Amino acid sequence: xxxxxxxxxxxxxxxxxxxxxxxxxxxxxxxxxxxxxxxxxxxxxxxxxxxxxxxxxxxxxxxxxxxxxxxxxxxxxxxxxxxxxxxxxxxxxxxxxxxxxxxxxxxxxxxxxxxxxxxxxxxxxxxxxxxxxxxxxxxxxxxxxxxxxxxxxxxxxxxxxxxxxxxxxxxxxxxxxxxxxxxxxxxxxxxxxxxxxxxxxxxxxxxxxxxxxxxxxxxxxxx
Amino acid sequence: xxxxxxxxxxxxxxxxxxxxxxxxxxxxxxxxxxxxxxxxxxxxxxxxxxxxxxxxxxxxxxxxxxxxxxxxxxxxxxxxxxxxxxxxxxxxxxxxxxxxxxxxxxxxxxxxxxxxxxxxxxxxxxxxxxxxxxxxxxxxxxxxxxxxxxxxxxxxxxxxxxxxxxxxxxxxxxxxxxxxxxxxxxxxxxxxxxxxxxxxxxxxxxxxxxxxxxxxxxxxxxxxxxxxxxxxxxxxxxxxxxxxxx
Amino acid sequence: xxxxxxxxxxxxxxxxxxxxxxxxxxxxxxxxxxxxxxxxxxxxxxxxxxxxxxxxxxxxxxxxxxxxxxxxxxxxxxxxxxxxxxxxxxxxxxxxxxxxxxxxxxxxxxxxxxxxxxxxxxxxxxxxxxxxxxxxxxxxxxxxxxxxxxxxxxxxxxxxxxxxxxxxxxxxxxxxxxxxxxxxxxxxxxxxxxxxxxxxxxxxxxxxxxxxxxxxxxxxxxxxxxxxxxxxxxxxxxxxxxxxxxxxxxxxxxxxxxxxxxxxxxxxxxxxxxxxxxxxxxxxxxxxxxxxxxxxxxxxxxxxxxxxxxxxxxxxxxxxxxxxxxxxxxxxxxxxxxxxxxxxxxxxxxxxxxxxxxxxxxxxxxxxxxxxxxxxxxx
Numbered sequence: 092x093x094x095x096x097x098x099x100x101x102x103x104x105x106x107x108x109x110x111x112x113x114x115x116x117x118x119x120x121x122x123x124x125x126x127x128x129x130x131x132x133x134x135x136x137x138x139x140x141x142x143x144x145x146x147x148x149x150x151x152x153x154x155x156x157x158x159x160x161x162x163x164x165x166x167x168x169x170x171x172x173x174x175x176x177x178x179x180x181x182x183x184x185x186x187x188x189x190x191x192x193x194x195x196x197x198x199x200x201x202x203x204x205x206x207x208x209x210x211x212x213x214x215x216x217x218x219x220x221x222x223x224x225x226x227x228x229x230x231x232x233x234x235x236x237x238x239x240x241x242x243x244x245x246x247x248x249x250x251x252x253x254x255x256x257x258x259x260x261x262x263x264x265x266x267x268x269x270x271x272x273x274x275x276x277x278x279x280x281x282x283x284x285x286x287x288x289x290x291x292x293x294x295x296x297x298x299x300x301x302x303x304x305x306x307x308x309x310x311x312x313x314x
Numbered sequence: 315x316x317x318x319x320x321x322x323x324x325x326x327x328x329x330x331x332x333x334x335x336x337x338x339x340x341x342x343x344x345x346x347x348x349x350x351x352x353x354x355x356x357x358x359x360x361x362x363x364x365x366x367x368x369x370x371x372x373x374x375x376x377x378x379x380x381x382x383x384x385x386x387x388x389x390x391x392x393x394x395x396x397x398x399x400x401x402x403x404x405x406x407x408x409x410x411x412x413x414x415x416x417x418x419x420x421x422x423x424x425x426x427x428x429x430x431x432x433x434x435x436x437x438x439x440x441x442x443x444x445x446x447x448x449x450x451x452x453x454x455x456x457x458x459x460x461x462x463x464x465x466x467x468x469x470x471x472x473x474x475x476x477x478x479x480x481x482x483x484x485x486x487x488x489x490x491x492x493x494x495x496x497x498x499x500x501x502x503x504x505x506x507x508x509x510x511x512x513x514x515x516x517x518x519x520x521x522x523x524x525x526x527x528x529x530x531x532x533x534x535x536x537x538x539x540x541x542x543x544x545x546x547x548x549x550x551x552x553x554x555x556x557x558x559x560x
Numbered sequence: 561x562x563x564x565x566x567x568x569x570x571x572x573x574x575x576x577x578x579x580x581x582x583x584x585x586x587x588x589x590x591x592x593x594x595x596x597x598x599x600x601x602x603x604x605x606x607x608x609x610x611x612x613x614x615x616x617x618x619x620x621x622x623x624x625x626x627x628x629x630x631x632x633x634x635x636x637x638x639x640x641x642x643x644x645x646x647x648x649x650x651x652x653x654x655x656x657x658x659x660x661x662x663x664x665x666x667x668x669x670x671x672x673x674x675x676x677x678x679x680x681x682x683x684x685x686x687x688x689x690x691x692x693x694x695x696x697x698x699x700x701x702x703x704x705x706x707x708x709x710x711x712x713x714x715x716x717x718x719x720x721x722x723x724x725x726x727x728x729x730x731x732x733x734x735x736x737x738x739x740x741x742x743x744x745x746x747x748x749x750x751x752x753x754x755x756x757x758x759x760x761x762x763x764x765x766x767x768x769x770x771x772x773x774x775x776x777x778x779x780x781x782x783x784x785x786x787x788x789x790x791x792x793x794x795x796x797x798x799x800x801x802x803x804x805x806x807x808x809x810x811x812x813x814x815x816x817x818x819x820x821x822x823x824x825x826x827x828x829x830x831x832x833x834x835x836x837x838x839x840x841x842x843x844x845x846x847x848x849x850x851x852x853x854x855x856x857x858x859x860x861x862x863x864x865x866x867x868x869x870x871x872x873x874x875x876x877x878x879x880x881x882x883x884x885x886x887x888x889x890x891x892x893x894x895x896x897x898x899x900x901x902x903x904x905x906x907x908x909x910x911x912x913x914x915x916x917x918x919x920x921x922x923x924x925x926x927x928x929x930x931x932x933x934x935x936x937x938x939x
Contacts (some may be wrong), residue, residue: 097392158460158464158510159510161464162464162467162505162506162510162513163502163505163506164468164469164483166472166475166480166486167486167502170498170501170502171498171499171502173490174495174498207646207649210646210649211646213642213648216611216642216718217635217636217640217660218632218633218635218660218663219659227648231648231650250380250382254475257475264384267385267388267475276391276392279388280388280389280392283388284385286382287380290382291377291380291381294376305650306650306651306692308648308692308693308694309649309650311694312693
């Protein structure tokens with residue numbers, strides 16, 4: 092199993108654990124890019140999805156945006172942005188945000204739109220204000236679906252952030268591209284394994300988040 | 315090539331014309347989708363037949379989907395070398411990951427009464443599968459196919475990073491190497507157009523196959539939206555809808 | 561009292577949901593809005609708590625316009641129950657019931673105490689308190705819905721087809737429960753349904769609406785059954801309304817006879833005396849006075865009733881508690897054509913022929929409408 096051998100060699104090499112090119116620093120960079128992009132995407136997708144889902148309008152437009160955004164090749168967009176904007180975080184953020192917005196936006200829209208209207212009607216009838224209805228009734232019930240969209244976006248962004256290194260930025264993708272350039276297969280495979288691990292770890296993180304924030308009444312009824 | 319504007323006269327190291335690159339790109343992206351479809355139909359049928367098998371399959375697919383394409387490519391270099399196969403295997407896996415839940419949900423969403431009625435009329439299990447379940451699951455299957463196709467066409471370009479295996483994506487590498495920035499525009503625009511064209515073709519094909527569905531119906535849009543996300547989210551959504559209907 | 565004064569609801573597309581409707585909903589009783597779909601009954605209900613605003617007209621609550629207070633304050637003073645209950649899936653049963661009290665600023669402990677009180681009142685086991693809605697049956701969820709509406713003890717209760725999504729047996733139980741609770745609490749209830757039988761069972765007053773949101777008739781149920789305003793109401797009420805109306809007359813006025821009743825150990829002499837009466841059959845009772853069955857008078861003459869094969873006495877009716885409709889039903893189903901009346905403990909108090917019951921029905925129809933009405937809660 093040469094693959095495992097390479098991975099093992101990469102992780103047991105002490106030199107990979109400190110310094111500017113060490114795993115902790117690259118990991119921090121990687122997470123910083125990923126979560127900045129996710130933060131921006133959530134800031135765009137969540138409110139927009141809540142509003143459109145709440146009013147039930149714009150579903151066709153959203154489907155169109157989602158398809159168009161998926162049609163754009165992320166790597167191509169990155170290269171284009173790099174060419175137009177130069178080295179920096181912005182050219183990396185744009186394709187990552189474009190990648191993350193559709194799943195967040197579309198699931199939020201669907202979650203709110205398909206939420207059972209009866210509890211909302213009951214809440215209004217009991218004298219709950221619109222803000223309270225949104226945050227105390229609609230959101231808690233739509234949460235599992237919204238979280239699944241955010242998780243989907245997170246996994247895709249965390250794994251795609253690797254390509255930032257293609258245009259000279261940091262992150263764990265550095266190992267892959269540097270390794271390919273130096274023909275050092277150990278580093279390439281080690282970096283790839285790290286990114287895959289990180290993305291898979293996100294599934295675990297979201298599993299925990301769901302257990303923490305989603306009411307058992309909503310979480311368990313779907314079984 | 316129409317010289318002069320710098321969008322279509324390609325560097326010789328690509329060893330292909332613009333049209334040739336499109337051909338390679340489509341080959342590299344569509345073969346995996348087709349392979350994924352062929353593989354996912356029996357897997358999905360197993361998950362429908364044996365309910366206990368579905369959750370672990372969902373878990374495996376979610377984990378596979380989390381592996382970055384570039385990582386997947388480099389893992390395979392050691393086995394299949396720098397070749398089209400190295401790009402096509404991961405894309406097949408991604409297609410599989412999208413299609414299996416889409417098909418399972420589609421087949422599961424066939425109403426129990428419909429199944430009972432066809433059973434009562436004397437359909438065999440095989441007849442039921444081909445004449446009832448599969449046709450009624452067509453919208454869901456196509457929603458999955460659209461996602462798989464569009465992302466496959468987009469992801470092929472990453473193949474350029476492991477050494478000119480990215481179809482039209484190879485233009486991106488050259489754009490940076492030779493400072494021929496127009497090539498990047500050509501690459502992105504062509505890939506996006508290909509994705510949109512094939513998405514449209516699949517929509518048209520779906521409409522041909524399902525004349526019983528009203529055009530532009532809410533159901534079709536819903537399927538598109540559900541699939542726009544990610545396999546597992548689609549499955550969860552279906553579960554949530556099931557819950558709401560109860 | 562809720563006064564609805566010529567309200568109209570017209571939508572932008574020109575459809576009229578409610579057309580110049582006026583109604584007075586009396587305090588402490590159940591007023592049912594009933595009619596086919598599209599008759600504006602739900603729209604009318606939802607205008608009372610301002611979920612929908614009328615195009616024209618106004619609604620007064622205890623003499624003041626419902627627009628004179630903030631909308632959410634108005635809604636918190638009215639319980640609201642809907643189809644499928646509309647429970648909050650993410651909250652436990654106690655928290656669901658405590659929603660309005662918490663909005664009104666009650667502390668957690670007090671709201672919780674009140675919720676548990678209400679669970680008992682609507683017949684829910686307290687062990688369900690910490691459960692989530694998905695763990696309850698449809699009927700139980702609907703009970704939670706009623707408890708939630710009652711939580712802040714609002715004087716008014718608005719109920720929009722609350723029981724139409726549960727199966728008929730559960731629905732019957734919920735209706736009985738509502739009548740029992742209403743007998744205890746005396747709320748002002750506006751109840752929307754499309755089921756005329758439910759309307760007749762529950763309503764003190766019934767407003768029949770026709771398609772297009774016009775009021776067809778507003779009357780107590782027995783008046784509705786005896787004097788439908790027009791062909792539409794008559795058609796909506798369905799067949800056998802004459803018989804159904806009998807359920808509003810008590811059997812207490814029925815003239816029973818003890819003539820054909822004979823104990824199981826009676827001697828030949830006593831039997832001969834009874835058999836000489838008007839009835840061709842004798843009702844045999846056990847030593848406790850409970851009915852055993854009928855026997856033809858001529859077969860009984862020999863005595864030894866214990867060894868004779870008896871005809872079934874059918875279902876007896878409880879004298880006074882049950883209505884003339886029940887008495888008639890018993891007579892029709894009896895193999896002899898005679899109904900057996902028993903007291904609360906099941907002892908025979910007398911029997912009545914179909915003819916006697918017919919006389920009582922004619923007497924009831926002739927005079928005193930409502931005078932002999934059976935109390936709602938008792939039925």
